[in-house]
Amino acid sequence: MTHTRALDGDALEALLRRAAALEGVPHFLERVVAPMLRQIGDEWHAGKLNPAQEHLASATVQYVLEEITRAAAPANHAPGILITTPAGERHQMGAALAGATAAAAGWRVTYLGPDLPAADIARAAIDVGVRAVAISTVYAESPAHVIAELKALRAALPPAITVVAGGAGAIAISAELGRDGIQVVRDLAELRASLEGITIGE
Numbered sequence: 001m002t003h004t005r006a007l008d009g010d011a012l013e014a015l016l017r018r019a020a021a022l023e024g025v026p027h028f029l030e031r032v033v034a035p036m037l038r039q040i041g042d043e044w045h046a047g048k049l050n051p052a053q054e055h056l057a058s059a060t061v062q063y064v065l066e067e068i069t070r071a072a073a074p075a076n077h078a079p080g081i082l083i084t085t086p087a088g089e090r091h092q093m094g095a096a097l098a099g100a101t102a103a104a105a106g107w108r109v110t111y112l113g114p115d116l117p118a119a120d121i122a123r124a125a126i127d128v129g130v131r132a133v134a135i136s137t138v139y140a141e142s143p144a145h146v147i148a149e150l151k152a153l154r155a156a157l158p159p160a161i162t163v164v165a166g167g168a169g170a171i172a173i174s175a176e177l178g179r180d181g182i183q184v185v186r187d188l189a190e191l192r193a194s195l196e197g198i199t200i201g202e
Contacts (some may be wrong), residue, residue: 009060025068025104029097033061053091058093065096065174069111072103079199080130084112084121086137086149094136094167101188102134104156105195119148122156132162132198134191137169147173153181162198166191 020028037058044054083099085092092114099111110128112121125133133153140146146169154163166185167178174184185191 007054009022012057012060013064016061020064020068020135020170025100026188026192029065029101029104033097035064037061037097044114062093062096065093065100066111068100069096069109070102072106072109074103074106074108077105078108079132080108080110080128081124081132081134081195082128082130083134083136084116085114086121086135086146086153087115087117087136087170088141088145088149089139089169090114091138092136094138095134097188098134098136098191100167101191102195105192107132107195118152118156121153125157125161130161132159132164132195135165135170136167137165138167140169140172143169143173143183146170147176147180150177150182154180154182162194164191164194 016032022028023031029109040049040054040057043049044051049057074115081102082132083095083102085095095111095114099109103109110124110130112124121133121135135150135153139148148167150163154179157163162183163181164183164185168183170177171186183194185194
């Protein structure tokens with residue numbers, strides 16, 4: 001990512017803000033941020049970005065995503081969504097993207113950060129009173145562990161709370177998750193469609 005390496009954090013942040021203003025938030029997330037994050041990951045794995053460069057770019061993107069989420073002003077009656085990653089999953093950029101997408105769609109977002117056990121996620125979702133739980137899993141070192149965690153989450157939640165999973169780790173086990181009543185989304189457009197379907201069904 002040559003252009004990212006040449007920028008400091010402030011310059012990258014300014015670039016992202018301009019892109020968000022020009023594109024509008026939904027298109028900005030899909031057309032700018034999601035591809036940028038994939039490129040950052042690919043170039044880091046290829047050794048084209050050193051850890052400091054990767055951390056700077058990722059932290060700047062996450063700051064902008066969190067700001068978009070905070071800036072959204074959902075209506076008082078807006079449905080709530082809780083967003084996190086399962087136990088063992090520390091990659092949280094996908095969850096931050098999901099949070100910004102849900103906020104832009106008018107949802108009230110509760111973001112818990114990464115790496116939480118199913119029981120804690122379920123307890124928080126019930127306490128907050130959300131309509132949906134979104135789980136991001138990018139890299140599943142043990143797919144069986146992720147399946148078990150999400151199955152336990154689904155079982156611990158009332159049927160009225162929809163569970164949505166996204167990220168490469170979730171897509172790889174989509175058949176298993178689907179059998180447990182968990183919706184798997186392949187991109188941000190599918191996430192938006194899923195959230196719209198939940199509100200229409202209310």
